[in-house]
Amino acid sequence: MPLLFKRCWISPVRAQTKLRQNGFVGPATSFPLRKVFVYWQGIEPFVYVADPEFLSDIERCIGEELGKTKCIQERQRANVWQRFGYGDDWTRHRHMITPAFSPLNLKGMANMMVESTTNMLDRWAIQINSGNPVFDMEKEIVVTAGEISAKTSFGVTGENATQFLKNLRAMQLALFHSHRYAYHLAAFWISSKPLKPRGLGKEIDSLLLSIINERKRSLVEGDDHHDLLGSLLKAEKGEFTATELVDECKTFFFAGVETTALALTWTFMLLAIHPKWQDTLRDEIRQMSWVMNEVLRLYPSALNAQRQARRDIEVNGRVIPNGTNIWIDVVAMHHDVDLWGDDFNEFKPERFDGDLYGGCKNKMGFMPFGFGGRMCIGRNMAFMEYKILFSLVLSRFEISFSPGYRHSPKHVFSLRPGYDLPLIVSNSGASSPYPGKSPMVEFRISEPPKFLGFGSGSIMPVGHGSGAWTPNGPGMVSGNSDL
Numbered sequence: 001m002p003l004l005f006k007r008c009w010i011s012p013v014r015a016q017t018k019l020r021q022n023g024f025v026g027p028a029t030s031f032p033l034r035k036v037f038v039y040w041q042g043i044e045p046f047v048y049v050a051d052p053e054f055l056s057d058i059e060r061c062i063g064e065e066l067g068k069t070k071c072i073q074e075r076q077r078a079n080v081w082q083r084f085g086y087g088d089d090w091t092r093h094r095h096m097i098t099p100a101f102s103p104l105n106l107k108g109m110a111n112m113m114v115e116s117t118t119n120m121l122d123r124w125a126i127q128i129n130s131g132n133p134v135f136d137m138e139k140e141i142v143v144t145a146g147e148i149s150a151k152t153s154f155g156v157t158g159e160n161a162t163q164f165l166k167n168l169r170a171m172q173l174a175l176f177h178s179h180r181y182a183y184h185l186a187a188f189w190i191s192s193k194p195l196k197p198r199g200l201g202k203e204i205d206s207l208l209l210s211i212i213n214e215r216k217r218s219l220v221e222g223d224d225h226h227d228l229l230g231s232l233l234k235a236e237k238g239e240f241t242a243t244e245l246v247d248e249c250k251t252f253f254f255a256g257v258e259t260t261a262l263a264l265t266w267t268f269m270l271l272a273i274h275p276k277w278q279d280t281l282r283d284e285i286r287q288m289s290w291v292m293n294e295v296l297r298l299y300p301s302a303l304n305a306q307r308q309a310r311r312d313i314e315v316n317g318r319v320i321p322n323g324t325n326i327w328i329d330v331v332a333m334h335h336d337v338d339l340w341g342d343d344f345n346e347f348k349p350e351r352f353d354g355d356l357y358g359g360c361k362n363k364m365g366f367m368p369f370g371f372g373g374r375m376c377i378g379r380n381m382a383f384m385e386y387k388i389l390f391s392l393v394l395s396r397f398e399i400s401f402s403p404g405y406r407h408s409p410k411h412v413f414s415l416r417p418g419y420d421l422p423l424i425v426s427n428s429g430a431s432s433p434y435p436g437k438s439p440m441v442e443f444r445i446s447e448p449p450k451f452l453g454f455g456s457g458s459i460m461p462v463g464h465g466s467g468a469w470t471p472n473g474p475g476m477v478s479g480n481s482d483l
């Protein structure tokens with residue numbers, strides 16, 4: 001007992017006193033761990049939250065009461081990156097883009113996903129036959145997810161797609177200043193004239209603008225595109241300015257590409273460690289959702305969510321003053337022993353068997369796609385891409401670890417492997433449950449995608465009342481709309 005007292009009380013207080021004497025100030029030491037406290041970034045107050053109970057109360061707030069944090073908005077604006085979700089007219093934008101994510105529209109995108117994935121797998125087959133079975137899986141996935149995102153966002157294909165992706169990747173490089181990206185992108189730069197990061201924003205904007213103008217012309221002629229831009233143009237009926245449309249396209253691309261690519265990347269790693277799950281998924285595609293949930297629990301693409309109080313908000317009898325930022329620590333909640341139990345650090349997709357929240361003691365403790373009215377609008381699209389990609393991969397290949405892998409997840413904007421993800425890919429010896437054809441090709445031609453879990457309307461606020469994320473639907477039908 002005295003040892004515990006020393007470790008939990010005496011030592012931290014001593015350390016804190018010493019730090020304060022040396023001018024380091026911050027929240028006071030606390031035992032047990034505080035899950036809600038205030039800290040400052042310069043003159044900006046932040047309420048740190050890793051308590052789902054507290055979050056449940058915040059979630060009741062409507063969209064106008066809780067916006068995105070303005071200080072982060074300023075930083076992103078400076079980076080010519082997405083603006084969606086920050087401005088005062090978020091409601092109008094969200095309404096306008098919602099139909100683009102309808103089940104019918106998503107179904108029209110399945111072909112594009114199948115095509116890009118099949119191209120990747122054909123490349124793999126050639127490389128394996130040439131005697132080199134080791135792939136840097138993160139790079140493979142970033143390239144393919146980027147291609148899928150360019151196609152599904154604004155229908156960019158062929159030569160245009162290649163040039164567009166080069167520019168966008170170069171812009172990502174300029175944004176993230178990460179040596180890892182520099183490495184991947186170098187390959188694209190070698191074969192084309194390098195772009196100056198400063199000119200990139202403008203170059204991408206003008207490329208997008210030309211795509212948008214072309215698409216507006218073809219829309220008049222009755223051309224029907226099933227990508228996100230196509231649906232948006234049909235819905236907005238000239239209401240959006242050219243700048244807004246360009247911003248929207250950038251949002252579609254950036255919001256979808258990193259997040260999905262990382263979910264896929266970490267899944268590859270975990271499936272290589274747990275080959276049993278590769279077999280399970282070959283037999284039972286339904287379990288793909290469990291695996292994706294579990295991957296996003298362990299390695300959430302978005303490590304945190306942020307909000308800003310737009311008026312005084314009452315939470316459990318306490319008031320969060322107007323203007324206060326709220327920093328929600330998603331990764332802390334996803335790894336909280338009190339919420340998940342002793343096996344919280346283990347890869348156990350079966351915890352999602354029959355439970356949308358994986359047995360989490362509080363459903364707000366599992367929020368890979370955010371929460372409330374601002375929850376990720378592309379989550380069903382991500383699920384679709386995930387399922388298509390893995391069903392195609394596993395019907396042809398087996399994945400195993402390369403001894404070169406060094407496990408060191410790194411927080412560079414999102415959570416990514418610190419030192420590549422080298423994996424060995426071999427032709428699958430398993431008997432495919434889909435002899436002669438890929439499962440998703442069948443899905444593509446026959447029926448509406450059952451797993452997408454939408455309600456029936458086109459404008460569907462999500463996550464209201466019922467709490468956090470509802471992968472298969474029940475909470476997705478309209479409730480108290482805060483749109």
Ligand code: HEM
Pocket residue numbers: 084085094251252253255256257259260263296300301302305306368369370371372373374375376377378379381382
């Ligand atoms: C595994 C894949 C994905 C993950 C983990 C993910 C996660 C997230 C998260 C955490 C947010 C913030 C939600 C909040 O603040 O409460 C978000 C917002 C958003 N996501 Fe995703 N996302 C994924 C895929 C996609 C895809 C494929 C798209 C499609 C283009 C997309 C489009 C968006 C948009 C437009 C927003 C802003 C929504 C708003 O502010 O109203 N996401 N996403």
